[in-house]
Amino acid sequence: MTASDLNNPEVSGRAGGPNEGEHAVIEAGPEVPEDVLILAPVRNMVLFPGVVLPIMVGRPQSVAAAQEAVRSERRIGLLLQRDPHADSPEPAQLYTVGTVATILRYVTTPDGNHHLICQGEQRFRVLNFVKGFSFLIARIELIHEGALSNSKEIEARWNYLRQKTEEAIKLLPQAPPELFATVQNISSPGALADLVTSFMDLKIKEKQEILETFEIHKRLDRVLELLNHRIEVLRLTKEIEDQTKESMSEQQREYMLREQLKMIRKELGEGEETNAEIQTLKDAIESARMPEDVAAEARKELNRLERMPEAAAEYSLVRTYLDWLIALPWSVVDEESIDIAKARDILHEDHYGLDKIKKRILEYLAVRKLNPDGKSPILCFVGPPGVGKTSLGHSIARALGLKFVRASLGGVHDEAEIRGHRRTYIGALPGNIIQAIRKAGTRNPVFMLDEMDKLGASFHGDPASALLEVLDPEQNATFRDNYLGVPFDLSKVFFIGTANVLDSIPAPLRDRMEIVQLPGYTEDEKLEIARRYLVARQLRANGLKPEWAEIDEAALRSIISDYTREAGVRALEREIGAVFRNAAMRISEGKAEHVFVGAEDLHAVLGPQKFESEVAMRTSVPGVCTGLAWTPVGGDILFIETSAVPGTGKLILTGQLGEVMKESAQAALSLVKFRAGFLGIDPKVFEASDIHIHVPAGAIPKDGPSAGVAIFVSLVSQLTARTVRSDVAMTGEISLRGLVLPVGGIKEKTLAALRAGIRTVMLPSRNKKDLEDIPEGARRQLNFVWLNTVDNAIANAIEENESIG
Numbered sequence: 102m103t104a105s106d107l108n109n110p111e112v113s114g115r116a117g118g119p120n121e122g123e124h125a126v127i128e129a130g131p132e133v134p135e136d137v138l139i140l141a142p143v144r145n146m147v148l149f150p151g152v153v154l155p156i157m158v159g160r161p162q163s164v165a166a167a168q169e170a171v172r173s174e175r176r177i178g179l180l181l182q183r184d185p186h187a188d189s190p191e192p193a194q195l196y197t198v199g200t201v202a203t204i205l206r207y208v209t210t211p212d213g214n215h216h217l218i219c220q221g222e223q224r225f226r227v228l229n230f231v232k233g234f235s236f237l238i239a240r241i242e243l244i245h246e247g248a249l250s251n252s253k254e255i256e257a258r259w260n261y262l263r264q265k266t267e268e269a270i271k272l273l274p275q276a277p278p279e280l281f282a283t284v285q286n287i288s289s290p291g292a293l294a295d296l297v298t299s300f301m302d303l304k305i306k307e308k309q310e311i312l313e314t315f316e317i318h319k320r321l322d323r324v325l326e327l328l329n330h331r332i333e334v335l336r337l338t339k340e341i342e343d344q345t346k347e348s349m350s351e352q353q354r355e356y357m358l359r360e361q362l363k364m365i366r367k368e369l370g371e372g373e374e375t376n377a378e379i380q381t382l383k384d385a386i387e388s389a390r391m392p393e394d395v396a397a398e399a400r401k402e403l404n405r406l407e408r409m410p411e412a413a414a415e416y417s418l419v420r421t422y423l424d425w426l427i428a429l430p431w432s433v434v435d436e437e438s439i440d441i442a443k444a445r446d447i448l449h450e451d452h453y454g455l456d457k458i459k460k461r462i463l464e465y466l467a468v469r470k471l472n473p474d475g476k477s478p479i480l481c482f483v484g485p486p487g488v489g490k491t492s493l494g495h496s497i498a499r500a501l502g503l504k505f506v507r508a509s510l511g512g513v514h515d516e517a518e519i520r521g522h523r524r525t526y527i528g529a530l531p532g533n534i535i536q537a538i539r540k541a542g543t544r545n546p547v548f549m550l551d552e553m554d555k556l557g558a559s560f561h562g563d564p565a566s567a568l569l570e571v572l573d574p575e576q577n578a579t580f581r582d583n584y585l586g587v588p589f590d591l592s593k594v595f596f597i598g599t600a601n602v603l604d605s606i607p608a609p610l611r612d613r614m615e616i617v618q619l620p621g622y623t624e625d626e627k628l629e630i631a632r633r634y635l636v637a638r639q640l641r642a643n644g645l646k647p648e649w650a651e652i653d654e655a656a657l658r659s660i661i662s663d664y665t666r667e668a669g670v671r672a673l674e675r676e677i678g679a680v681f682r683n684a685a686m687r688i689s690e691g692k693a694e695h696v697f698v699g700a701e702d703l704h705a706v707l708g709p710q711k712f713e714s715e716v717a718m719r720t721s722v723p724g725v726c727t728g729l730a731w732t733p734v735g736g737d738i739l740f741i742e743t744s745a746v747p748g749t750g751k752l753i754l755t756g757q758l759g760e761v762m763k764e765s766a767q768a769a770l771s772l773v774k775f776r777a778g779f780l781g782i783d784p785k786v787f788e789a790s791d792i793h794i795h796v797p798a799g800a801i802p803k804d805g806p807s808a809g810v811a812i813f814v815s816l817v818s819q820l821t822a823r824t825v826r827s828d829v830a831m832t833g834e835i836s837l838r839g840l841v842l843p844v845g846g847i848k849e850k851t852l853a854a855l856r857a858g859i860r861t862v863m864l865p866s867r868n869k870k871d872l873e874d875i876p877e878g879a880r881r882q883l884n885f886v887w888l889n890t891v892d893n894a895i896a897n898a899i900e901e902n903e904s905i906g
Contacts, residue, residue: 105718107178111236114454117493121518129555130203130599133169133175133234133238134231134238136240136656137231137239137240137241137854138175138176138177138178138201138236138238138239138241139166139169139170139175139176139177139178139237139238140166140177140178140179140180140199140227140236140237140238141156141158141163141166141167141177141178141179141180141234141236141237142160142162142163142181142190142195142237142452143156143163143179143180143181144181144182144183145185145305146181146305147181147200147297147298147305147308147309147312147667148179148200148202148219148221148299149200149221149298149299149308149312150218150221150222150223150224150291150292150295151220151221151222151295151296152198152219152221152296153205153219153220153221153297153635154221154326155217155218155219156179156216156217156218156301157214157215157217158215158216158217159188159214160188161235162189162235162236162237164215165235165236167204167215168207168208168218169236169262170204171204173872174205176200176201176202176203176222177201177202177204177219177223178199178200178201178225178239179199179200179202179219179308179354180195180196180197180199180227180237181195181199181305182194182195182196182509183195183196185305192227192230192237192760195227195237195399196309196313197226198225198226198227198244198309198310198312198313199224199225199227200221200223200224200225200239201221201222201224201225201243202219202220202221202222202223203219203220204217204218204219205218205219205220205488205844206218209798214438217315220424221295223243223244223245223800224243224244224312224315224638224829225241225242225243225244226241226242226244227239227240227241228240228241228242228548230350236441236876239845246289246291246317248851253316254412255290255317255318255321256290256550258290258318258321258322258325258736259293259321261325262290262293262294262297262321262324262325262328262558262799263284263285263287263293263334265328265329266284266293266297266328267281267284267323267410268332269328269331269332270337271285272332272335272336272338272339273335274519277464277723283296283860284296286430289672290317291320294311294317294321294324295311295515297324297553298311298324298327299326301327301328302331302333303327305659307327310323311323311324311747312494315324336748337488339450339874340512359624361793362866375859376902379403379406381422381623382403382406382420382427383403383643385427386399386403386423386426386427386522387428387789388402388506389426389427389431389432390431390432391426391431391432391850392431392588394587394588395426395588397674398426398428398432398587398827399423399427399585399671401889402419402422402423402426403423405419406419406423408422409735414626418742419523420891422524422584425531425535425539425584425585426585426587428434428539429535429538429539429585429589430538430539430541430542430543430544431544431589432544433542433543433544434543434545435502435503435504435542435543435545435546436475436502436504437469437500437501437502437545438501438502439466439470439500441463441466441467441470443500443871444462444463444500444501445459445463445468446490447476447496447499447500447833448463448496448500451493451495451496451499452489452492452493452496452620453626453630453633453634454626454629454630454876455489455493455619458482458617458619458681458872459495459509459669461480462493462497462500463576464481465477465478466500466501467853470746476486476574476575476592476597476751477574477592477593477594478615478646479572479574479596479597479598479613479614479615480596480597480598480614480615481553481597481598481599481600481604481611481614481615481616481617482494482597482598482599482600482617482619482620483599483600483601483603483617483618483850484601484618484619484620484621484668484672485601485620485621485667485668485669485732486667486668486669487618487667487668487669487670487671488603488618488621488622488668488669488670488674489662489669490599491507491549492546493553493619494549494550494597496597497547497595497597498546498547501547501595503545503546503547504541504542504543504546504548505547506537506538506541506546506547506548507537507548507549507550507571508533508534508537508548508549508550508551508725509551509552510533510551510555510556510564511552511555512551512555512557512558513533513556513557513564513648514556514558514561514565515559515561515562515564516562516563516564517532517561517583518532518533518564519532519533519534519564519567519568519571520532520567520582520583521535521582521583521584521585522584523583523584523744524586527775528585529897530584531582531584531585532567532582532583532584533600534548534571534580534582534591535582535584535585535589539589539591544590544593545593545594545595546594546595547595547597548594548597549597549598550568550596550597550598550599551599552599552600552601553565553567553598553599553600553606553610554601554603554604554605554606555605555607555640555671556568561832565607565610566604566607568610568619569609569610569613571596572596572598572610572613572614572688573592574592576592577590577592578590578591578592580715590694598614599729603616611625618874620668620849620852620874621667621668621849621852621853622667622668622669622670622737622846622852623660623661623852623855623876623878623879624658624855624856625878626876626878627661627670628654628657628658628661628672630673630675631657631661631670631673631677632654632657635670635674635677636657636692637654638674638883639674639677639678639681640681642678642681643681643682643684643685644685645676645684645688648695648699649688649695649696650681650684650685650688650695650696650697651696651697651698652680652681652697652698652818653678653697653698653699653700655699655700656698656700656702656703657677657679657786658700659703660673660677660680660703660707660763661673662712662856663710663711663712664676664703664707664710664711664712665705665711665712666711666712667903668736668849668852676707678705679707680698680703680707680761682708683706684696685748685901686697686838693854701862715769722824723739723813723818723819723821723822723823723824723825724742724743724744724815724818724819725740725742725743725817725818725824725825726740726743726811726812726814726815726818726825726831726898727739727740727741727742727811727825727829727830727857727859728802728807728808728810728811728812728830728831728832729742729804729807729811729830729831729832729850729851729853729854730807730808730832730853731807731845731846731849731850731852731860735850736828736846736848736849736850736851736853737853738853738857738859739803739808739811740797741794741796741808741811741812741814741815742794742795742796742815743792743793743794743795743812743815743816743818744792744793744795744796744804744819745790745791745792745793745819745820745821746790746791747789747790748789748790748791749788749791750788750789750790750791751791751792752766752767752770752788752791752792753791753792753793753794754771754794754795755793755795755796756796756797756798756803757801757803758796758803758804759801759802759803759804759805759807760804761804761806762796762803762804762805762806762808765806765808765809765812765834765835766812767900768809768835768836768837769809769813769816770792770816770830770838771837772813772835772891773813773817773820774787774800776839776906777836779819780817780820780821780895782817782820782821786820792816794812794815794816796808799861805844806834806842806844807832807833807834807843807844807846808832808847809833809834809835810830810831810832810833810834810841810863810888810894811831811889813835813891813894814891814894814895814898814899817899818899821899823899823900823901824899824900825899825900826860826898826899826900827899828859828860828861829859829861829863829886829898830857830859830861830862830863830895831863831864831894831898832844832847832850832864832865833863833864833865833868833888833894834865835891839890839891839892840890841865841866841888841889841890841891841894842865842867843865843867843868844865847864847868847871847874847875848874848875850862851864851875851879851883852875852876852879854883855879855882855883859883860882860883860884861883861884861885861886861897862883862884862886863885863887863888863894863897863898864883864885864886864887864888865887865888866887866888866889869887872885
């Protein structure tokens with residue numbers, strides 16, 4: 102074929118020759134022209150010149166081509182098809198470079214298959230296809246091996262290829278010795294490259310690429326590159342095979358020993374189940390991905406178990422211990438998905454208010470996102486019951502996308518509840534920490550330690566001291582449970598503690614935690630919480646739909662002020678639940694289809710009001726003063742009542758007062774005596790009268806120095822016969838010099854005053870820094886008077902020139 106043939110319209114079948122990228126198709130008669138080559142498409146194989154290969158043909162097109170080549174004693178061209186799944190490939194689906202082959206033998210087997218033995222002779226390139234036959238034929242251009250342009254470089258590559266080929270043959274298992282002779286006798290570098298490529302385990306596309314590489318030096322370079330890679334693979338395969346054989350010999354030895362051991366156990370009455378159980382435990386230990394020292398301990402215990410009779414008393418103890426080691430998440434760490442905006446939305450969705458707390462949580466999440474490997478702070482939420490401490494833990498876990506576990510420490514008085522029991526004891530188990538980690542199934546859950554202030558010590562040890570290691574980021578990476586006896590890493594756990602009061606938590610334990618105060622809610626905050634969360638939750642809990650029952654805002658406010666008096670919202674939710682239970686009963690009985698609850702309906706459902714304002718009544722006589730107190734459940738108002746009766750100058754204190762409060766009363770009386778002249782009090786009254794100070798609610802213990810100002814004002818009111826303003830409440834410690842000293846719990850006390858209907862609050866001036874902790878809504882409703890001395894308290898609290906006869 103020549104290039105001029107392609108421009109012949111009669112040959113190409115169309116004027117102007119074939120389009121670029123297409124093969125020209127020539128119309129022809131039934132006889133195969135002499136100047137064309139019969140083609141047979143093949144898939145998944147490439148025949149190289151000088152190589153003899155068997156080929157099976159089964160497609161009608163290929164069978165017809167082979168039979169025609171044999172009949173006419175012509176050569177056949179083998180072309181690789183691009184898509185091996187195509188049954189009748191079109192010319193465009195074939196590669197254009199193939200191999201001209203001579204059919205050495207044609208065999209048809211009894212099962213109808215056709216087999217050819219072909220010898221590759223020379224490369225060719227398709228110029229154009231001829232159509233009109235039942236098989237493919239084409240005009241071609243034969244590719245001749247060019248002259249060696251740089252014989253020294255070619256010879257060097259040739260010798261190197263021969264050397265690497267011999268090296269590869271040595272690595273082949275059961276290589277025939279004839280291969281060495283064949284390689285040595287090849288007199289052409291191109292033929293050697295073709296032979297090596299033919300027998301290498303390469304992808305079909307790689308073989309076709311080499312077939313299409315006509316330049317000898319490029320072909321040699323490519324074959325050397327592929328051969329070197331295969332030699333490395335063969336070398337590694339041989340090393341692995343040698344190691345496997347060595348391992349197999351060890352395994353055979355172990356197998357023989359185990360068979361002997363099996364026979365011994367059979368004689369002892371032990372069955373196959375024990376061996377299966379040991380193997381299961383062994384596999385589980387390997388898949389648990391324990392630290393190396395823990396895995397070594399587990400294997401040691403497993404070996405003990407394997408040598409131990411199943412009926413032995415210790416068998417079940419060792420088995421349980423191994424089960425615990427296997428079940429713990431030694432290397433399971435959940436991925437944190439920290440999205441600050443999403444976390445903020447979750448916190449706002451789950452909780453109303455608590456802005457300062459939410460800000461601290463978001464700051465923590467931001468730091469954790471920027472420094473995932475940093476040490477986590479241990480947060481401790483402190484506040485009265487019902488303000489949302491536990492639910493905040495759930496929200497943090499949801500914001501982080503982590504598991505949440507909780508351990509209640511209320512009433513725990515045994516160190517083993519934290520650290521676990523030693524395995525020498527019957528019924529020994531790990532402590533609450535390890536049990537919760539196993540339940541979580543991950544090494545980084547959000548772990549809430551609830552009611553930390555309710556821990557108690559006993560002769561079994563102090564659990565608060567056991568928590569020192571758990572809550573210390575410097576130590577908890579190697580926390581050692583007494584039952585496990587091996588260290589477990591708790592450094593990834595996000596610990597959150599909760600408590601109502603801090604006083605009962607030991608100082609070293611408090612020092613390890615960052616205290617986050619959660620004070621009580623204002624009336625407006627409670628109303629908003631009820632509208633957003635509590636009403637919907639109680640509707641679901643009582644089987645009601647929103648269209649069946651509803652409660653208006655006035656009724657909610659009445660429940661908050663008249664039926665509950667608390668820092669949190671638990672009692673509020675119970676009262677709302679009582680209202681909806683009554684509605685559910687009426688709907689179930691068919692007495693109503695829709696129930697609307699207003700403020701006027703509460704008396705029939707909840708009974709009479711439980712709380713009322715006693716301020717005006719209690720302060721209508723001299724000697725009665727309203728103080729502010731802090732309690733574990735929030736702030737409260739405290740009434741101080743003073744009376745002077747004929748006597749001998751004694752001080753009588755009643756109302757179950759603590760030692761500190763009694764001392765405050767004595768200090769207040771001494772200060773009044775010292776300033777009697779300034780206050781207009783006759784000093785003789787102290788010698789002729791007994792002063793009786795009483796704090797109502799006598800069944801409730803009371804203590805602390807913060808009632809000093811209130812006691813002083815109450816004494817002055819009684820001894821000057823002037824009443825204390827009914828809308829004023831006060832707190833603060835006093836000194837014998839008349840100074841008002843700062844106290845704690847300002848936010849809780851202020852909210853308690855607001856709940857009681859008080860509008861003026863007198864506070865120590867050194868507590869001004871605590872004003873920002875008070876909700877803005879409460880600050881707007883209250884008038885604050887700042888006290889430096891007791892004179893400020895007298896001037897603002899006692900009515901001027903008003904006495905009773």
